[in-house]
Amino acid sequence: MRRTIRLYRRLLGAQVRATLEYEADFWIMSLSAVLVQGIGVVFLWAIFESIPEINGWRFWEVVLIYAFVVISEGLSTLFTQGAWTLAVTVNFGQLDALLMRPFPPLLQVLSSEVGFNGLGNLVLGIGLVAAAVRHVDFTWSPGRIALGVILVIAAAGVKIGLNLLTNCAAFWLRSPYSMFAFSMHTFGELARFPITIYGLGVRIAITAVLPYAFMSYFPAAAVLSDGTARLLGLLTPLVAIYCLWLGATAFRLGLSRYESSGH
Amino acid sequence: MKVAAALEARPLPADTRMRHLRAYRSMARTGLKSLLAYQTSFLFGMLASTFGALSMLYLWRSVLSAGPRHGFDWPQMKAYLLVAFVAGSLVSSYTDYRMANRIKQGDVAIDLVRPVDYQWSRFAESLGVAAYEAGTAVVVALGAAALLGGVPLPDPDTFGLFVVSALLVFPLRFGIVYMSGLLVFWTQNYVGLQAARIALITLFSGALVPLVFLPEWIQVASAYLPFAGMASTPALLYSGSLGGGAAATAVLVQAVWSAGLWLLARGMWSAACRKLTIHGG
Amino acid sequence: MPTHRPEPRRRSDVDFSASVVGLASAKVHDGSVTLIQAIGLRKVFRKPDKAPGIRGSLRHLVQRRYSEHVAVDSIDLSIAEGEAVAYVGPNGAGKSTTVKMLSGILVPTAGQVHVDGLVPHRARVENARRVGVVFGQRTQLWWDLPVRESLELLRDMHGIDRSRYQERLERFDSVLGLGDLLPVTARKLSLGQRMRADLAAALLHEPRVVYLDEPTIGLDISVKDRVRSFVRQLVSEGTTVMLTTHDLSDIEEICQRIIIIDEGRLVYDGNLQAVKDTHVRERTMSFELEDSLLGADQIAARLPGARVHLESNGRELAVTFDRMTLGARQVLSAVLAEVEIVDMHIDEPAIESVVRKVYAGQLQAEHGGATNSEPMR
Structure with missing residues (x-):
């Protein structure tokens, strides 16, 4: 286990150096990430500037939900961005090399890219949390802080698992573009807002089918011990394990039908 | 390479012009066909932007249930967002990707020796693609409208202006997308550029929310930038939030920016060619 | 670990x-x-x-x-x-x-x-x-x-x-x-x-x-x-x-x-x-001759089963033979019995020809290297 983690870090580190080879890229990516996330905040501000609450959720509570998404995406981008390479890797037969190295192929795939834009997410997300907790109306206890940390990590697990699951579609779709996964990713972004604003179909889909709501809405509700969503929010770690298992299983099934290429 | 010669804008004899027109028409068809080859990916891309639009619609429905804000009630907002969605789908799926790849891999050198103008060629291709993009987006928008209780019809007073404004969205978006594609001559990376471009357009064009909802400084900035014409202007005209002299002025601004971006892009292209001929492809 | x-x-x-x-x-x-x-x-x-x-x-x-x-x-x-x-x-x-x-x-x-x-x-x-x-x-x-x-x-x-x-x-x-x-x-x-x-x-x-x-x-x-x-x-x-x-x-x-x-x-x-040995039985020996020959019939007569080819200049001779029925030495002595030679070389059989036969569908499926008695040409 320790060895596995060490190797994973090694592989990520190598990617960091590889990415920094193109220095201009690094700056363009980082700046554009800040721009993209910043615009999200401006937008949030614009909405709440006109109304005090949405479906009973006050501004700073929605900010907390939003921050959960930003942080989950940040962690997933920083540490498991490689999932997005699957479409190309699988459909151009580039998985071959990975399969011939003595390290689990799934971990090699996940560590095959570093998304520096995730740093922008983390900075912004932590800033949002810091701002939110000063305005949200409740008292902090060590237990609640521990719960918050656990739920943030679990929320990232949900995002990473679903990301992997949707990107594994590459094994079946045979397209070198990850547009399917990208469309599901935008679906997941619906979870930036309290899901009660959506119609029933969307709510069921985002809770039970592709449970993106567990990367933000439910865990945020659990931290705030707010409303009926709180109990579901406490299940986030289990949902995270489930999502990661789904992703790993999809990858395993995908590998067995991997056709390399140019046979 | 005789780039300079290729760039020189000489008046063409009439029959040559006809031949070129035919070439561009077939390029428009080629653009459309290339898109159809990646249809699954295109439709998933469309699905992605649909989710984006849906979340905005649901959010504003919920926000505006408490009453109108900044002069927008829910039906108006719905109309605004749907028009902005269709406008935003134009020139969003093919032109820049293809340009960026060809520039990065040096294939652009082949485009240079073709006996047709580079910018007009990309324009023609994008037009072919845009027809398909617009068609799909309208279908999606109608579907979303049906889901959310219909869309009010366009404001009859400004309908004529709306049509003109809607048509101007294409050259505007083409100008921006084309120029961001050309930037690859200098950066060699496109992913970040594209993200930045989308972010800028989203913010300053009023694609997410009418500009009046945004902070003062953004409204001021967008008055001096070309982006408002890419979503805000037609959407405002459709939803009847813009009338009288202001409406005509807004459309005129769109037209001026369309021409301005076209010329700016020409300048950028010749700079890019100088770079290419000096440093090699 | x-x-x-x-x-x-x-x-x-x-x-x-x-x-x-x-x-x-x-x-x-x-x-x-x-x-x-x-x-x-x-x-x-x-x-x-x-x-x-x-x-x-x-x-x-x-x-x-x-x-x-x-x-x-x-x-x-x-x-x-x-x-x-x-x-x-x-x-x-x-x-x-x-x-x-x-x-x-x-x-x-x-x-x-x-x-x-x-x-x-x-x-x-x-x-x-x-x-x-x-x-x-x-x-x-x-x-x-x-x-x-x-x-x-x-x-x-x-x-x-x-x-x-x-x-x-x-x-x-x-x-x-x-x-x-x-x-x-x-x-x-x-x-x-x-x-x-x-x-x-x-x-x-x-x-x-x-x-x-x-x-x-x-x-x-x-x-x-x-x-x-x-x-x-x-x-x-x-x-x-x-x-x-x-x-x-x-x-x-x-x-x-x-x-x-x-x-x-x-x-x-x-x-x-x-x-x-099995599939590339044909070998070719090439000779450069001291004097030009008018015909190679006498040499051919000494080497039954082999094909003898004389270039038109009369100075280059090629003998193609089955290595299982004739040895290189036999060929050499047959040639030397008729003419003086300046130089000679032997073309070794190349695996290429076997594979070419496979590609052309001439070779029958077989396993374990068993011999195949398919006639050559």
Whole structure:
């Protein structure tokens, strides 16, 4: 286990150096990430500037939900961005090399890219949390802080698992573009807002089918011990394990039908 | 390479012009066909932007249930967002990707020796693609409208202006997308550029929310930038939030920016060619 | 986890305990150990039959139709430790598909594979510790990293300790001239440089089994020679090598055994020399003559069954004969009995002609190197 983690870090580190080879890229990516996330905040501000609450959720509570998404995406981008390479890797037969190295192929795939834009997410997300907790109306206890940390990590697990699951579609779709996964990713972004604003179909889909709501809405509700969503929010770690298992299983099934290429 | 010669804008004899027109028409068809080859990916891309639009619609429905804000009630907002969605789908799926790849891999050198103008060629291709993009987006928008209780019809007073404004969205978006594609001559990376471009357009064009909802400084900035014409202007005209002299002025601004971006892009292209001929492809 | 330090040369390293099925690592008649064993290996690729356009896509959703392509069709293989085997066949014959199944990249549609006691596609990580693969057309190096970093990553993955790693690098430097390539980013390497670096990457951990898929494709002569002599050296040290190639010199210089497949089926499996003896029986001796001859009839009369050809200048003579019925010495003395010669040389039979016969569909399927009495021309 320790060895596995060490190797994973090694592989990520190598990617960091590889990415920094193109220095201009690094700056363009980082700046554009800040721009993209910043615009999200401006937008949030614009909405709440006109109304005090949405479906009973006050501004700073929605900010907390939003921050959960930003942080989950940040962690997933920083540490498991490689999932997005699957479409190309699988459909151009580039998985071959990975399969011939003595390290689990799934971990090699996940560590095959570093998304520096995730740093922008983390900075912004932590800033949002810091701002939110000063305005949200409740008292902090060590237990609640521990719960918050656990739920943030679990929320990232949900995002990473679903990301992997949707990107594994590459094994079946045979397209070198990850547009399917990208469309599901935008679906997941619906979870930036309290899901009660959506119609029933969307709510069921985002809770039970592709449970993106567990990367933000439910865990945020659990931290705030707010409303009926709180109990579901406490299940986030289990949902995270489930999502990661789904992703790993999809990858395993995908590998067995991997056709390399140019046979 | 005789780039300079290729760039020189000489008046063409009439029959040559006809031949070129035919070439561009077939390029428009080629653009459309290339898109159809990646249809699954295109439709998933469309699905992605649909989710984006849906979340905005649901959010504003919920926000505006408490009453109108900044002069927008829910039906108006719905109309605004749907028009902005269709406008935003134009020139969003093919032109820049293809340009960026060809520039990065040096294939652009082949485009240079073709006996047709580079910018007009990309324009023609994008037009072919845009027809398909617009068609799909309208279908999606109608579907979303049906889901959310219909869309009010366009404001009859400004309908004529709306049509003109809607048509101007294409050259505007083409100008921006084309120029961001050309930037690859200098950066060699496109992913970040594209993200930045989308972010800028989203913010300053009023694609997410009418500009009046945004902070003062953004409204001021967008008055001096070309982006408002890419979503805000037609959407405002459709939803009847813009009338009288202001409406005509807004459309005129769109037209001026369309021409301005076209010329700016020409300048950028010749700079890019100088770079290419000096440093090699 | 303890650091894994492979010392694959010792036979006791064969991991019998890991064998999933009993027949893995079976003993072979001559006492050597079977390292690679495939039984009834088959791979079928399924391609969706889809009409173009939206309508085609939609119809495919409702009514799924596939066309099947059998790339490898029930192949049996058994390769002993230390063998060097050429795996030959025309394009699309199923060579790469076989190698990919043997190396665990592809999961077979049917049949069994065992390599060194493991089922490669089930025990991928463990398999990768014992096996090295070079795909000529595709690199295994990290594209955006200097070669040195790729090798160091592999060192850590394999758990090779530093002193051993250093020894390996020095070895690769002396044989492959690797030293100059270490600081270069993989994507900037030329084809020949990349191949040398790829060989180092695949062999760093001293694998027991090495698959080489077109290792000399596109290389210039000097690099080819280097690669070949390196592989020869590997074989002499006891590494089991399976070589897929279009380059017949590769085969002749490296392998003792040849397996020929066509359209996914095994066509021939046997000793390389035996193939030559059996199928390449024709030899040609060429002579340069001291004086011009008017006719070669007398020589032909001394050599029944041989074809004698005299160039129009009368000074160059070629005798083509069956090496099983005539010896070179007999031919030489027959010629010398009639004329004085200035120079002579013998064209050795090339494996190329065998393979060409296979491609032309002339060779009957056979196994175990049994002789074939098919008449030559």
